[in-house]
Amino acid sequence: MSGDADRHTLHNRVLAVLGPAIVAGEYEPGHVFTLERLEREYGVSRTVVREAVRVLQSMRLVRSRPRTGVQVRPDEEWSVFDPQLIRWRLAGSGRMAQLRSLTELRAAIEPPAAAAAARNAPREWREPLVEVCERMTAAGQEGDQDSFLRLDIEFHRRILRLSGNEMFVGLTGVVAEVLTGRTEYHLMPRPPRAEALRLHAHVAEAIRDGLPDVAQAAMRSIVGEVDEALSEAAEPDR
Amino acid sequence: MSGDADRHTLHNRVLAVLGPAIVAGEYEPGHVFTLERLEREYGVSRTVVREAVRVLQSMRLVRSRPRTGVQVRPDEEWSVFDPQLIRWRLAGSGRMAQLRSLTELRAAIEPPAAAAAARNAPREWREPLVEVCERMTAAGQEGDQDSFLRLDIEFHRRILRLSGNEMFVGLTGVVAEVLTGRTEYHLMPRPPRAEALRLHAHVAEAIRDGLPDVAQAAMRSIVGEVDEALSEAAEPDR
DNA sequence: GTGGCAAGAATAGTGTTACCAATGATGTCC
DNA sequence: GGACATCATTGGTAACACTATTCTTGCCAC
Numbered sequence: 001m002s003g004d005a006d007r008h009t010l011h012n013r014v015l016a017v018l019g020p021a022i023v024a025g026e027y028e029p030g031h032v033f034t035l036e037r038l039e040r041e042y043g044v045s046r047t048v049v050r051e052a053v054r055v056l057q058s059m060r061l062v063r064s065r066p067r068t069g070v071q072v073r074p075d076e077e078w079s080v081f082d083p084q085l086i087r088w089r090l091a092g093s094g095r096m097a098q099l100r101s102l103t104e105l106r107a108a109i110e111p112p113a114a115a116a117a118a119r120n121a122p123r124e125w126r127e128p129l130v131e132v133c134e135r136m137t138a139a140g141q142e143g144d145q146d147s148f149l150r151l152d153i154e155f156h157r158r159i160l161r162l163s164g165n166e167m168f169v170g171l172t173g174v175v176a177e178v179l180t181g182r183t184e185y186h187l188m189p190r191p192p193r194a195e196a197l198r199l200h201a202h203v204a205e206a207i208r209d210g211l212p213d214v215a216q217a218a219m220r221s222i223v224g225e226v227d228e229a230l231s232e233a234a235e236p237d238r
Numbered sequence: 239m240s241g242d243a244d245r246h247t248l249h250n251r252v253l254a255v256l257g258p259a260i261v262a263g264e265y266e267p268g269h270v271f272t273l274e275r276l277e278r279e280y281g282v283s284r285t286v287v288r289e290a291v292r293v294l295q296s297m298r299l300v301r302s303r304p305r306t307g308v309q310v311r312p313d314e315e316w317s318v319f320d321p322q323l324i325r326w327r328l329a330g331s332g333r334m335a336q337l338r339s340l341t342e343l344r345a346a347i348e349p350p351a352a353a354a355a356a357r358n359a360p361r362e363w364r365e366p367l368v369e370v371c372e373r374m375t376a377a378g379q380e381g382d383q384d385s386f387l388r389l390d391i392e393f394h395r396r397i398l399r400l401s402g403n404e405m406f407v408g409l410t411g412v413v414a415e416v417l418t419g420r421t422e423y424h425l426m427p428r429p430p431r432a433e434a435l436r437l438h439a440h441v442a443e444a445i446r447d448g449l450p451d452v453a454q455a456a457m458r459s460i461v462g463e464v465d466e467a468l469s470e471a472a473e474p475d476r
Numbered sequence: 477g478t479g480g481c482a483a484g485a486a487t488a489g490t491g492t493t494a495c496c497a498a499t500g501a502t503g504t505c506c
Numbered sequence: 507g508g509a510c511a512t513c514a515t516t517g518g519t520a521a522c523a524c525t526a527t528t529c530t531t532g533c534c535a536c
Contacts (some may be wrong), residue, residue: 045492069514112346128520212526247517273489283520304488
């Protein structure tokens, strides 16, 4: 799914523990590590710790200075769009909060992306989008949840790609994580609501037919509906 | 401006050359470095090269495997929201393309952010927003371009913060870069247009008065206008 | 021969250790 | 209260052992 963050190197294993711990707020902002402490704690060599810290630093989770050590930064300064950081948050206790903020982000991005797709998509990719939508609908009606999720992700991914804006494309991972997360935590109506399926079809057809306003309005209905569903499930985590 | 990426460490200096070079497309996707080659090329030790590569890897610019080397990934796989990557692009030849895609992103995000701010902003921060807007207007009318830019950034930053959504907050850096970039490359009307200033005031007052729809509509006018201005200046780079 | 597979060699990243240099926070002296 | 010594901690170098992955080779079956 993600590329190479999963390679079983030592510094990746250190990262996979240290990163989530910091993200979960187990260390106050301002808390300082020393490399030596981390070396002992994880039983690894200096090089490994340094490389792990370097990555955390590039995510702006920590800063590192001589004589002071490695200091945890306040969360307002983190690179919250970093895919790895998002995954750590979704895996931890902050998952509902993260899911909510990401859903609001989707609600902002996807309607303009759909409009852009209706304007910019190359001819040859318009009809295939409708086909993906149809297969998704079929899977939903048959109750095949795995295929439905896979095709739902594929549908939204294609729209972001067809928008022609690299920043929108860069959010495909986020959308995939949100949809997967909603399914995993049973925040997805089963079977999918008929109205939602129809709205997806409207989006696909409007993009195919080059109707930006229609595509945007239909997409707004989709993500707005999702937003409400999530707000209803709003409760303190756990 | 950014935190600690500017500390004059050796690996940062290597990063500051290698990163922009890759981002500028000086190496085909698939191109492989070896650590040894980089060591010699930059005249630094292995540790330094390894840490620089580790950062590039976390940005998904490269992947690193034994027996193969360090391989440049195709640009669709890059973490395009990484602030450092954005800065590299804005500094290089891709700056107009990057500016356009970021402007479209702003156009998607800021109106919903303004609406959210009108709903969620704490009482005590509403009036100050209007004050910032007034000082910005004054600076604009006096022709004080530096102060105007600074206050314009401050204005948009506050709205994103007041939205209460951490993902929106995470885009403050992007907005700052875009506004600064537009000023530097003289894509900003001077003096600022009176209508634009009035729209900013409408946004601030609508947020103060808790009117999400008004705030959203006014913000949409602001970013829509900007979008047009940028499209007019659309020419192949250089 | 040709295709497929297994064993082994070659090659580059990965991990360890030891040591010295540079930095900047902290306290001290005047 | 400003200049300066101090010292802990990161930053950087070097040399080497380990290990994963790819490529080659050679065998075997068809």
